[in-house]
Amino acid sequence: MATQTKLVTAEELFNMPDDGYHRYELVRGELRKMAPPGLYHGEYAGNTYLSLGNYVRANNLGKTYTEIGFLIGTDPDHVRAPDAAFISRERLEAIGEGPGYFPTAPALAIEVISPNDRLTRVNE
Template sequence: MESQLQRGVILEIVKVHARAEELLHLPDDGFRYELVRGELRQMNPAGNVHGRIAMSFSWRLARHVEENRLGEVYAAETGFKLTTNPDTVRAPDVAFISRKRLDEVGETEGFWPGAPDLAVEVVSPGDTYTEVEEKVSDWLDAGTKLVIILNPRKKTATVHRTQGNVSILGVDDVLDCGDVVVGFKVGVREVFG
């Protein structure tokens, strides 16, 4: 009964264009959601490969960031409020915010107000090309400096620095994030294991 009630609440929010505050207070129904221009979108739980690759990248990044006191690394559950009226709240698989920006904004309740400096998305089997490109555009348009798309099937890292500035790296290449995360480099092969 409670699950049907929760779903009813969620469906009602979708009909009326949801706001970030409503997303933040949704009842837990076991799913994750993003808010895209007021539309609530359900995200399926990550599969084995997706989760392993996201963790492989994030622990390497987090270790480097912590050792060098560069800022903070965030997990997939973290929402970033990218736009208002209509609201867009996205949650990348991995995110990084620089120490400078953290100090400027201070401690924040709820969703981070703005885009991370780095957003990493791992392509899931059910993701369409259009969905992935929409996420990349949303991140870049909101001010993310570096968006990385990790594709487990192709074992590639597609690096977006601005709209149209794209490079595709294969397993023998090194992913250099030094312009956004000072000194961070990782072999693409290492990420995919």
């Protein structure tokens, strides 16, 4: 007898208590535990975010974010948190900002791939 995985919604993920160590993403309704990134990952992601943010601010293009959830699919819910992301000023004005996950994909998402990341999981 096969067991079914209980699907989790974006709202349930958002309201999960923080365990202080892991972060989670939601792939087609299934929780994916993300291990803390290593030193090189943090350096590359940080430098990328800073460079992107400096450019976006200097040109008044919108806002940059790091490690925030984007609801990129529903039924079942799909929430990803890229290392760096950009949302245009126009899109922010149209959609607005609020609590919870941003309700759509960013204009640009950057994910630093770690040596232990499997390509199939990254592409999901």
